[in-house]
Amino acid sequence: MTTRIALLGTGLMGAPMAQRLLAAGFVLTVWNRTAQKTDALVQQGAHFAASAREAVRDAGIVISMLADGPAVTEILLAGGVAEALAQGALFIDMSSIPPETARHHAALLAARGIDALDAPVSGGVVGAAAGTLAIMVGGEAEAFARATSVFRPLGRATRVGPAGSGALAKLANQMVVGMTIGAVAEALLLAEAGGADPASVREAIRGGFAESRVLEHHGARMLARDFTPGARAATQLKDLASALQAAEQVGLDLPLTREVHDLYQAFVREGGADLDHSALLLALERRNK
DSSP, X not given: OOOEXXXXXXXXXXXXXXXXXXXXXXEEEEEOSSGGGGHXXXXXXXXXXXXXXXXXXXXXXXXXXOSSHHHHHHHHTTXXXXXXXXXXXXXXXXXXXXXXXXXXXXXXXXXXXXXXXXXXXXXXXXXXXXXXXXXXXXXXXXXXXXXXXXXXXXXXXXXXXXXXXXHHHHHHHHHHXXXXXXXXXXHHHHHHHTTSOHHHHHHHHTTSTXXXXXXXXXXXXXXXXXXXXSSBHHHHHHHXXXXXXXXXXXXXXXXXXXXXXXXXXXXXXXXXXXXXXXGHHHHHHHHTO
């Protein structure tokens, strides 16, 4: 393949995504704020860039997978990425950022002749490694068509509307995930407190209307008490806060989202920020001691 891709951010999600792109045959340049996190990818054939600006200079497509909206804004402006991108390049932001920020970035880049897509993902580290991510894309149809071959090794991409729509879809996803994690945690707590075996209860309700990926994967994490981060509790909190902000902007009241947001907020304050978001179970256990 001749398309040169720059990937900015090789953390928990970015690294396995980079591996998928390399395996698909793309010419890939990688940059990360902590340079050592690119070492394994360079050994697998990626090109190293010492700065984000350097990484994007010759790239036709740039993918960012960063912590939040301010981090993306910083590399675009202070990091010189917007200035260094060639006219006609395509910028794909796969970070989870507020819709308003995604729209602002798209307008900023459009003024420079650069197409942009906001394309956050769901599926965690496991999905990134397996190439089964759900990719929610906002932006123009023509730009989405250009990105199809890049999305293919990463997962299933769906265009959901204009700029900002992908970010909005990710917030909807995070609302469902966060509330379902809370529901599964409370259900397992009730089962155990009432004298049933929580693992058997989880098995019994699987396949019925309670079945979900959260019950399958996060429920198993809760039973094993394995809270190694696939998605951090702090990230879940950030996304729920963004969802509440977006709801306020359009005049919606989302009481369930607010309740789960407040639970995560308390958990993060108590030291749970870097645990997996399924560790909300621990906060509920503490509340019931």
